Amino acid sequence: MKISINRLKDFIQLEHSPEEIADLLTGSGLEVEGIELFESIKGGLEGVVIGEVLTCEKHPNADKLSITTVDTGEAVVPIVCGAPNVSKGQKVVVAKEGCMLYPVTGEPFEIKKAKIRGEVSQGMICAEDEIGIGESHAGIMVLDTDLPNGTPAAEYFKVIRDHVLEIGLTPNRADAASHLGVARDLKALLKRETCLPSVEEFKVDNTSRNIPVKIESAEDCPRYAGLTISNIKVGPSPEWLQNYLRALDLEPINNIVDITNFILHDLGQPLHAFDADKISGGKIIVKKLPKGYPFVTLDDKERKLSGEELMICDEKGGLCIAGIFGGKGSGVSDETTSVFLESAYFSPDVIRKGAQHHGLKTDASFRFERGTDPNMPVYALKRAAILIKEIAGGEITSEISDFYPNPVADFEIKVSYANIHRLIGKEISREEIKTTLENLDIRYIGETEKNITVAVKPYRVDVTREADVIEEVLRIHGFDNVPLSENLNSDYLAEHPSKDLNKLQYKLSEVLSGLGYFEIITNSLTKPIYVEKSGFLNPENNVEILNKLSEDLGVMRQTLLFSGLEVLAHNINRRQKDLKLFEFGTTYQKASEGYNEEKKLAIFLTGDKAAESWLEPSKQVAFPDLYAVIDLLCDKLGIENTDVEIIHNAPFDYGLKLKLGTKDLGYIGVVNEKLCKLAEVKQEVLYAELSWDLLSKKSKGLKKYADISKFPEVRRDLSLVIDKEVTFDQIKKIALKSGGKLLQRIGVFDVYQGEKIESGKKAYALSFYLQDKEQTLTDKIIDKTMGRLISTFENEVGALIRK
The missing domain is CATH 3.30.56.10 (Phenylalanyl-tRNA Synthetase; Chain B, domain 1)
Structure with missing residues (x-):
């Protein structure tokens, strides 16, 4: 929200600097996010003065140039001028050496001392477009003025300078969404009175054009006021009004619409002006129209009504979506001669629903849906009517109709x-x-x-x-005026967990970063189409957004997969195809009662393992590369005894489900090609999604460093022929259980399936690493351990040991 300090001073006496005002407001809860300088002419004509041409002669080396001497008040300077209308004795606008000009078109430029065709020039005599006040470039401006030479041009052209506050208005402070509202806070902070413009001069000229009002939905429209103004002349607004609107980043439209915008930002009361001649039947009806009713708004778009919007209608149909957006057929145009001016108090709920349904966020709906002042409509209506008569002429041709059967109490x-x-x-x-x-x-x-x-x-x-x-x-009173106690303490109801989950997440992020992964943070809002076409998510579990900004951000995500795929697509489209990414994020689902939120860890891997080089050819990442990362993370967190289950269902072409006891820990696999294409990713993607809530709960904390053992490690290899259905994870669990504390780790260095072994079988070449932390292993102990492993493999998985 933007607030003009110049206008603020019309409501309350202020001698403070813009920075001091900003500090006062920020300290009271109206946070000022920035201060901008507004100038009605860009640059404020700094360094531009009124001058007088003392002499004017033809340039000896150029037919179309003249050499002049100009009195700028401080000095007489030579200026080479190319304008055909320059002559001796003229009062002109002079840009002095060193000043910056902002022309209507083109880039700003600085006036510098120069030689033009051999003659010195120390300034510039200006045309309209060169100083940004008009379009004309036919010649220099010749002024009819008695102002002394050297008078700043800003005084002559009445340049307006204003400081504009950008206030980050919180949703609860609807009362401060205007200059009057901000002045009220300053009144309390500075202990001085505010001054509202008088409306005592308001009077009804005649009652020749009364437009009756009928309210059919009083619950949605507790108050509705209006009057008719006839014989107006629609045209451009005066400079003061245009400058006010431009300072607030609003584009002037015409005097009637500009006045309604002025009142909105001045008093916080939205108004709407209807062309009275376009009100069919000469009657205003406030009601709801049927669902599906087509209505064309001011932006030339046809919108289908939901049936829940409050509408301003005439006898034929809709004129305006109440409190949100006007209709194309009833708006004020250059041909308008009479207007019906509306000032109302609408229920915030009905305006909020209508604005969300149509995706319309206007200055009026911003205020109505947060709550306006029910006691302001008539005052604002009188104030606007006075300004319209003053600026657009006309006469007030009806009494104020004010429907307010149940006044809102304090x-x-x-x-x-x-x-x-x-x-x-x-x-x-x-x-x-x-x-x-x-x-x-x-x-x-x-x-x-x-x-x-x-x-x-x-x-x-x-x-x-x-x-x-x-x-x-x-x-x-001021937050800064409340002293801090020497002994700070706080009470809390919840028990604090012994683990620092934030620290645990940070440490794990460091581990992944050390492996070359980049952390991403994506939006929790996503496209409904992902769930519909996922094949593994239930659309009925979608948490839909009621006030959605767009359909692409219509639901809360049920998985981190698709938001991550969008990041991959963005990078791949920019020729960054080798990607390692991870994200800690929350997923959301509807439950039988309420909603479920779960923190997840997602990991993405795609492209080549390393950049191509002359040392070795590039190699595409494979499933084991990502599984190794998951295995490392579980090891770091002290997570043991995870079970795996092979899956071939969405979202994977193939993959593994990870379980921790009876609970699902997550899954890992190669993402289905169709799902990748849904997010416009055209290369293979490996993906893992783990429950961070479960991981952090079961974690024993990150492993601490241990001293390196003084005793050597021993390796022994075995070749097993086993059924194809037996997984390495099963082999590993059996080995760790049977090998006891001597078996440190187990690895696979070869897998074979082919003609040389029985159908339905596969061969694993495994390496076993044995170590005793207290003594050197003897051959007897090693052989005994390996014998126990062989026996276990033969008995539990029917392994054939290849000699």
Whole structure:
């Protein structure tokens, strides 16, 4: 939200610098994210002055140039000028040496001392387009003025300079979404009064064009006011109004629409102007239209109504989506001569639903869906009518119709003085509390020794409880004014886990980074089509977003797979095809009651293992490369006794399901080609997704470094012929169990399937590493251990030991 300091000063007396105002507002909860300088003419005509041409002669070396001498107030300087209309005695606009000009078209440029065809030039006599105030380049500007030479051109052209605050408005502070709202906070902070523009001059000229209003949905429209203004002249707005809007990054449209935008940003009350001649039947009806009703909005788009939007209608149909966007057929145009001006208070719920359904976020809907002031519509209507008469002419040709059957009452809240002191953390005098609340328009309506009862106006939609009132006192008193205790402590209800899960995640990230993997962070919102075409996810478990920004961000992700594939596609499309990525992220699913959230660890591997070089040919990554990483991570975390189950279902062409006891730890495999193409990835992808919640819960913490044993390690090899269904994981578990503490690790250095062994069989060549940390192993101990392993393999998996 942008706030003009120049305009703010019309509401409250301010002698503070923009930076000081920003600090005051930020300290009270309206965080100022930036301060911008606005100038009605870019550059503010800095270094441009009014001058007088004292002499003018033809350039000796160029037919179309003139040599002039110009009095700039400080000095008489020579200037070479190419304009055909330059002559002696003219008052002109002069850009002095060293100043920067911002032309209407082209890049800014600096005026420098130069030689033009052999003659010195120390400035420039300017045309309109060269200083950014018009389009003309037919000749230099010749001024009719008695201002002395050297007068800054900014004074002559009345350049407006303003500082604009960019405020990061939090959703609860709808009351501050205007210049008046910000002025109210400054009133409390500076303890001075605000000044609202007077509407006493408002009067109805006649009642020749009354447009009656009928409200059929009073629950959605608690208040609706309007009036008719006739015989207006639609045209450009005056400079002051255009500059106000441009300072707020709004483009002026015409005087009527600009006035409604002015009131919205000034008072926080959205207005809408209808062309009165386009209101069929001369009657306004506020109601809902049937689902599927086609309605063309001001942006020329036809939108199908959901049936839940509140509509402003005439006898034929819709004129405007109430509080959100106007209709093409009833908007103000250059031919408009009469308008019906609307000022209303709509239910935030109905506006929020309508805006979300159509994906429309307008300045009006931003305010209505958060809650506007139900007591503002008539004042804003009078203020707008006065401005329209002043700027566009015309006359007010109807009384104000004001439908407001059930006025919104102030909120009455009881507040304990003890709670004020306890929650703020210091004792504040009752006088300061009372003054602060009154300056925030919160009235005292009752007081006892221990409590106060206050009335809060309904525009403060965020102040409805005792804690909210106390927060108001605190933010005006100042957070920085609450001293810290010498002995800080905190109370908590939950037990803190013994493991530092954040540290554990960080350490594991370091392990993966050391292996050459890059961490990614992706959006939790994703495309519904991924679930529909995944083959392994249930669309009924989708957590849908009610206020979705787009269909591509319509649901919460059930897996980290597709958001990671999008990252792969982005990099592959930029010729980065060898990728190692990992992500810690959360997945979301609907449950029978509520929702399930689970933290996952995803790992992606694609492309070649290493960059191509003359030492060795490039080699594509394979399934064992990723499995080795998973094995290493489990080892680092102290996770043992994982089981594996071969799978051939989505999302994999083939892969493994990892189990930890009876619980699924995750899965690893080669992603199905169709799913890769769904995310526009055209190369093989290896993927693992593990439950980080389960991993971290079962982890014994990262392994500590141990001293290297003084005693040597011994290797023995075995060749086993086993059934094809027996996995290496089974062999490994059997070996570790049978080998006892002497068996440190086991590896595979060859696998064979072919004609030389029986059908349905495969041969593993295994290496076993034995070591005793307390003594050197003897042949007798080694042979005994290997004999026990051989016997176990033969008995448990029917292995044939190849001699």
